[in-house]
Amino acid sequence: MAAARKPVDSFSDELFPEPAAAEPAAAEPAVVEQAAPEPFTVELVRSTRRKRTVGAELRNGVLKVTVPSWMNATEQAHWVDKMSAGFRRKMSTDRIDLAHRATTLARRYQLPRPSEIRWADDMTSRWGSCTYSTGTIRISNRLAAFPDWVIDYVIVHELCHLEVRGHGPDFWRLATRYPKAERAIGYLIAKAGDDDNHGFDDG
Numbered sequence: 001m002a003a004a005r006k007p008v009d010s011f012s013d014e015l016f017p018e019p020a021a022a023e024p025a026a027a028e029p030a031v032v033e034q035a036a037p038e039p040f041t042v043e044l045v046r047s048t049r050r051k052r053t054v055g056a057e058l059r060n061g062v063l064k065v066t067v068p069s070w071m072n073a074t075e076q077a078h079w080v081d082k083m084s085a086g087f088r089r090k091m092s093t094d095r096i097d098l099a100h101r102a103t104t105l106a107r108r109y110q111l112p113r114p115s116e117i118r119w120a121d122d123m124t125s126r127w128g129s130c131t132y133s134t135g136t137i138r139i140s141n142r143l144a145a146f147p148d149w150v151i152d153y154v155i156v157h158e159l160c161h162l163e164v165r166g167h168g169p170d171f172w173r174l175a176t177r178y179p180k181a182e183r184a185i186g187y188l189i190a191k192a193g194d195d196d197n198h199g200f201d202d203g
């Protein structure tokens with residue numbers, strides 16, 4: 001797939017070859033479904049098994065909040081708000097200092113440092129990009145919700161492009177200095193399968 005409006009010296013990154021098909025999610029008995037502020041929707045599950053604790057799990061853009069069934073509506077709403085706020089905070093780009101991370105990772109894996117690294121909120125089809133002429137790296141803000149070791153992989157991947165263009169053997173020799181590279185690629189493949197927006201353009 002060809003990417004449109006691509007500066008010649010940057011490329012649409014491809015962290016893995018083909019998006020994999022999504023595993024169908026197991027059916028869960030949802031009791032209430034309600035809209036929540038972006039970036040996820042909330043599904044409230046009232047559990048008779050759960051006695052004292054509230055659980056929350058974010059999966060495929062749905063935050064499932066499980067509350068004991070004895071809770072009244074006010075208490076449930078309280079927990080939905082509380083859990084949503086926690087996850088929003090966790091998913092925010094504010095929690096990650098990209099420049100600091102890039103410096104640390106460049107030092108650790110002996111890779112070049114970018115002249116600039118920043119979040120991009122307009123990258124709907126790519127996880128990261130590298131502009132060779134300026135040494136600028138952009139990271140999709142969708143990654144902020146992913147585990148740190150996955151974000152680190154994408155940063156390392158782009159740092160490697162400061163040294164090697166394209167995805168030949170030389171590139172992978174560098175990129176696999178990051179020990180969890182393969183695992184992170186698997187994670188990103190699964191995410192791409194989960195969500196149409198997470199596909200990749202070919203470089």
Ligand SMILES: [Zn+2]
Nearest residue numbers: 013014015157
């Ligand atoms: Zn790449």
